[in-house]
Structures are given as structure tokens and as C-alpha cells.
Amino acid sequence: MQMKCQNVTRRRRRHEEVSTATAVQRSLPTFIATAAATTTTACCCIWLLLVHAPAPTQTRRLQRCELAGQLYILDVPKSELSLWLCIAHYESRYNTHVVGNRNADGSSDYGLFQISSRYWCQPDNGTKYYAFNECNVKCSALLLDDITEAVDCARTIQRRQGWSAWSVYSVYCNRTLNEVDDCFESVSEEVHVDSKIEK
Template sequence: MYLKARNRETKPTKRDLTKMKTVCMWIIPVLILLLLESKQVESKKYQRCELTRVLVENYHFDKTFISNWICLVEHESYLDTSKITVNQNDSKNYGLFQISSKNYCSEGRKGGQCNMKCEDFSNDDIGDDIACARMIQEREGFKYWKGWERYCRNPQNLPNLRVACNLRSLSPLRTPRGFLLG
């Protein structure tokens, strides 16, 4: 095969410049599309009192059981919405409440008893996590969560949020038309 050697002083031809422009005209839109398509999952690491406030004020959690919920979340996910744990049976637990892909959600598509996509539990939108966690708690109680069973079952181990987070001052947020839905 014969290759034509170029002199270093040779300037690019008009044809070369046209080819470069054409390539750039294709590369730039493709890169923009790739950037737009890639969803960045945002996560949040809560502080104890911050999550307490959010659960009571925005999601209307009963103050009677809020210490159980906070203790559970502290021991299951360390207050981190992006936490994913792989279990020995190859199922995974997702998000703040460590909801299992075995029964309550499906990976890659909606499914399970909560009819949710598991990956949706690993972002900073905790509304769907809360809906599913409340359903689990109603069906199975707090004992569903091993972290609660091990560390929070004894009421003496529950955090005193009344003192630590000034729980008495918290109340569900209201609008002129009633409660805000979280």
C-alpha cells in the first residue's frame, strides 16, 4: 500500500477541513445526547434530627413510633438513601429502609408487593421508599428489618428524639387546604 508522505509545512487542504467539520458536526450532537441520556442518581445522607423532621412534618409519621423508624434506618442504611446491600441469596436491599428485591420490588422494572422498581429506592426521593416501608410495617411489623430486631426491639435502645431533636415542636406541615402530601 502506498502512503503519501506530507511535508510538515503543508497546510490542510480545503477537503481536509471539510472532513474535520463533518466529523465534529456528528460527534458533538452524539456527546450531547449521551450526556442527556445518562441519568445521574442523586442520593442523600441524612442526619438523625433532619430525617426525624422530614418524616414527621412532610410524611406525617406518628411521633409515638418515630424513634423506632429512626433507629431502624440508622441500623439498616446508616441514614443513606443510596445504600444497596447484596444478600447471601443474591437478592438485594435498597435505600433508606433497605427494601428487599426478593419480595417487595423488582430490579430493572416495576414489580414485587410494592409494585416498584428497586433502583427507585436508592435516590434522594424517599416518598416511594416510605410508601413501601409503611406497607411492609403494616404487614410484618418492625421485625421485618433485622437491624430493628437486633438493635431497636428493646425500647431502652431507642433514641430519645423528644430531647435530641425537640420532637415536641414538630408537627405535620399544613397548607390552607389541609395537609401537604409527602
């Protein structure tokens, strides 16, 4: 009787061991499949982040005379250049890609002249809250190194609201400003030299 009990006990143990081993073998492919799926998901997520991540923007900071020259080429009168340079200096430090901190109304300010998306440009997210877009331009266009759109929009604002549309005007720019003649001296000297050579 004792022998039979021992045999039964041994069989039960073996059966339990086999069952445990089988369970492990069965669960192993599931574990591998789960791990593979997790790895695949992680790889897909990383790939999506890389593909859809915005390209790194290299902020371009213009030099004072460089900006003066570009403004002049874009038909800004020489008599206004000092004011525009002052505003660009205090609004963005002559950086083309600056986006200001979010305003209380949810809008942001863009580019050299920190133009508000509340009234003047259309944010890329296309929200209907900003229905004005008085400059008829996307806000992202105000961040380009080609400052044509930014200058056109800024001049539109100035024509409609005056210089006081920029808060920095009354604080920093409503006074005697540095002239910009020094930015054009080398050009005038070259023209003068050329005219002498022609004679």
C-alpha cells in the same frame, strides 16, 4: 555476456524497488483508512459511554432530626419515630441512595430502610424473577431524596411482617431507644413564643 547479466540484475533490483515502493504506497492508504476507522470507532465508543453512563448520584445523608421531621410529616406516629430512626441508622446510616450488596438469591436491598427487590419493589432491569413487587414501586424510587415512596413501602412491610422484617430490629432496636422529643423542641418553643406574642 557479463554486461548483459549486470544490466538484467540492475533491472531486477529496480523492478523490485519499484514494486516495493508501489506496495508501500498502496498499503499506506489502507493503513490510514484502518487507523481512521479505529479512531472513529474509539471516539464513538467514548461518546456512547459518556452519553449512556448513569449520572453520578450524590448520596444524601439525612440528619437524625431531619429524618424524624420528614417521617412525622409523612404521617408516621411520633410513638414510632424512635424505631424508624433506629432501623434507618443501622440499615443505611440515614443515606438515601444506598444499594446493598447482592443477596444470595440475586436480589438487592434499596434505600434508607434497605428494602429487598425480592418481594417489595421492581428492579429497573425488569427481570421476571422478581414477580412480587408488593409495594407496587420501582426500586429506583426508593433511592430518591424524596423519601415518600421509601416510607410508604417500609410501612407496608411493617404492617404485614412487623418490625422483625428488619434483622437489625432484634439486634439493635428491640430495647429502650432515644426519644425524639429533642427534634421537636425548637418547633414547640417557636409555637410557644408565637402564642405569647399573639396575646
